[in-house]
Amino acid sequence: MEVMTNSYPVRQVDVNYDWQEIQSRYLTLYTGLVSDALEHLGYHKQCMASGVYPLTHTMKVAGPAFTAHGVATPSRDTKVHDIRLGMFKSMKPGIVQIRDTQGDTSCGHFGEISATAAAAHGCVGAVIDGSTRDSNYLIDMDFPTFCRFRNPVEAFGRFMVVDYQIPIFVKGMDGLLKVNPGDYIFGDNDGVVVVPSDLTIPVLELAEKWFASESRSREAMATGRDPFDVYKEFGRF
Template structure:
């Protein structure tokens, strides 16, 4: 089986370079390549507006679970082991099966996850323990905050499979292990694994072009001439 975390560029370099971009530029490149449906739902936002995330997805599927079955919940130990075995920095991506009752992420998840290589969490659901997450400066993107505990309401089911998160232009966006996540204050974009390097390079090129246009405007050049030279701005 192909390692989903092997790219033509080292993972840490990809993370650093994607973090230097922004979600709007990444989306524009994907849109131009014929992938317009890669933006997640508009209510999936950073808990702290300053947070920016970039990295490969480690996917997890959770399900409503009203019994509090400890055997089911204890499976998460194996999930954390699988996270560590990737050997790269990862983003914990959680498909919460459209549950809206509970917090699906919190400070303890962040603490254990960080020890296993997790650098951020992307949760299509709820988060809690916000004070501790802020103190740790551990980035979490989620749909809502709530104090409600997940025990007897929701539990871990499986991981490292293709999951579905709510989309901005479609009902859902599929995320597979190794897909690249890029998120900031504007929202989150999912870059398919096979396009990670191409999208990054085109995004950097787009930003360089934008910087040149800004410089020309700042120099006081005629806006009509700038537009004619560069076309779509």
């Protein structure tokens, strides 16, 4: 859906599920299991490249992708800069902001004020294929933030978000990984997985099934049972 307001397009992705229920269910899982489920369904390249981790090991994030496309530029054009401000009008409760950076390393691509504004519009976390700054503020406000590195340098005059809610590319485990608005983003201390939007529920249900089997397998292993018997019974190890 796209409408115009104050010269900036409002682009929202409507999901056909209760975002709070789906989020709570994903958050009980872990990325390794979701990645396994995707591979089982034939999707082998859905993880972001190693290096994108949360600011603290307990942070997890889950929600439909709100994409932001940025480029390195020395421009200080306020009209272009205002695109970043206008995009907040498109945010809906439950979304996860995910930003590309084209490999830029010149500055902090995300910070506490951006997180505050995003959270006020319903954003539940951010995944930055680059860096963040204001890390202590982000940690103290308990805003799940994933990034490749940290950098205190201001982005204005070095890097700008120039569009949003369009397909973007981030670094994947095997080349570039395409992220569409509405794809499901799930991240924990091991990294970030991108679930194609139409697989949000099927992947969740399969991962939940395996999660239950793993729990029983773990309990059986802890008693000292023969590993071959446990694997034969539960199918997960």
